[in-house]
Amino acid sequence: MHERYFDVPDPIERANLATFVGRAIRLDDAAVVRFRQRPDNRVGAWTTTGFDTLAVRVIEGVVRPNDTTAAADALQRNLSELQSGSRIDLGYSMDSSWRGALPPDKGFAHVDDVPARVLVDLAQRGAALAKEHGSNQGPPVSLLDQEVLEVEGGGEQFGVSMRIVFALTAMGFIPHTGQEQMTAGLDLDRIDADELVRVRASKSWIRLDARYGSVLKHRGTGLQFA
Incomplete structure (x- = not known):
């Protein structure tokens, strides 16, 4: 049996991963997280959100195998029980729980x-x-499904649905001061007026990039991997 681990030497990055996993579980207590190694010694951590969108946060580290899926609750437990070292046990493979390929990086x-x-x-x-x-x-x-924001640029014009907005805020990808809650009760003044979220698009996907992570939605109906 091949060893399954995510080596994250920086404790701040381990805390970032723990936050990402915790929010994934908050949205779905049966969530899984898919890890894919990048060529720059960083790893994309992916999860579904319950809003027909994907969420991803990039963590510095090395994962083995270099493309694998783990149960979020096992990850959360193993992160909290890590006493020394930086290798996080990924537990049993959940690769069969993730169907299809991930969106392209480029x-x-x-x-x-x-x-x-x-x-x-x-x-x-x-x-x-x-x-x-x-x-x-x-x-x-x-x-x-309501489109709540119209964006235009680069020869593109389309509406951003409430699904993407909810997913972005539920995952806590926008930095702010004070309360943890990202929706009700958060004073908008706690968010820097200059803080921006970048909207990108490909032929198949809409992507919102915030400081702490990104959410992606297929431009068709529901999650599709094309």
């Missing part, structure tokens, strides 16, 4: 830059509507 064109405050404000308004009109199954699909 091929995305810059479309627009959006103030982070605008996106958090949209998420707050959406959360209020979801609370008013949602159910035990979560926000209504009509709200999630």
Whole structure:
């Protein structure tokens, strides 16, 4: 049996990974995280979000195997129990739980830059509507699919749906001071007015890049890997 581990020497990066995994579990208690080694000695940590989007955060380290999937709850436990060293046990392989390929690393064109405050404000308004009109199954699909922001640039023009906005804020990818909560209750003034979220697009994907991570949504319906 091949050894399965993620070696993350920097304790700050291990804390970043723990935060990413914790938020993935908050969105889905059965979440899995897929790791893929990059050529620059960094690793992309990927997860689904429950909003038909993918989320990714890049962590400095080395993963073995170089493309593998682990259960988020096992990762969280092994991170918290790590006493010494920097190798995090990935537990049993969950590769069968991740179907299809990941989005490409390249091929995305810059479309627009959006103030982070605008996106958090949209998420707050959406959360209020979801609370008013949602159910035990979560926000209504009509709200999630609503395009709440129009972006244009680089020969592209399209709407950004509430799904992407919710995913970005739920994963905590926008830096702010004070409270941890990214939607209801967060004073927008705690977010730097100059903090921007970059919108990129490829033929198949829309991508929002914030300081602490990115979310991606297929330009079709639902998650597709093409």
